[in-house]
Amino acid sequence: MRLCERCNRLLKSQKSMGAGMGPVCKKKAAEEAAQAEFERNQVTIFEVLYDKEAG
Numbered sequence: 001m002r003l004c005e006r007c008n009r010l011l012k013s014q015k016s017m018g019a020g021m022g023p024v025c026k027k028k029a030a031e032e033a034a035q036a037e038f039e040r041n042q043v044t045i046f047e048v049l050y051d052k053e054a055g
């Protein structure tokens with residue numbers, strides 16, 4: 001018996017147990033990871049532009 005890492009609900013399928021979270025939470029986690037990656041890249045681009053203007 002395993003619980004979802006995000007919402008602590010009981011995981012019902014073997015697949016969810018393997019992932020450590022339910023399908024909905026897994027999707028949300030993937031979206032958040034993609035968003036975080038996107039924002040990190042955005043910050044990097046702005047930092048590069050700012051460095052050029054400052055230099």
Ligand SMILES: [Zn+2]
Pocket residue numbers: 004005006007008009021022025
């Ligand atoms: Zn969950």
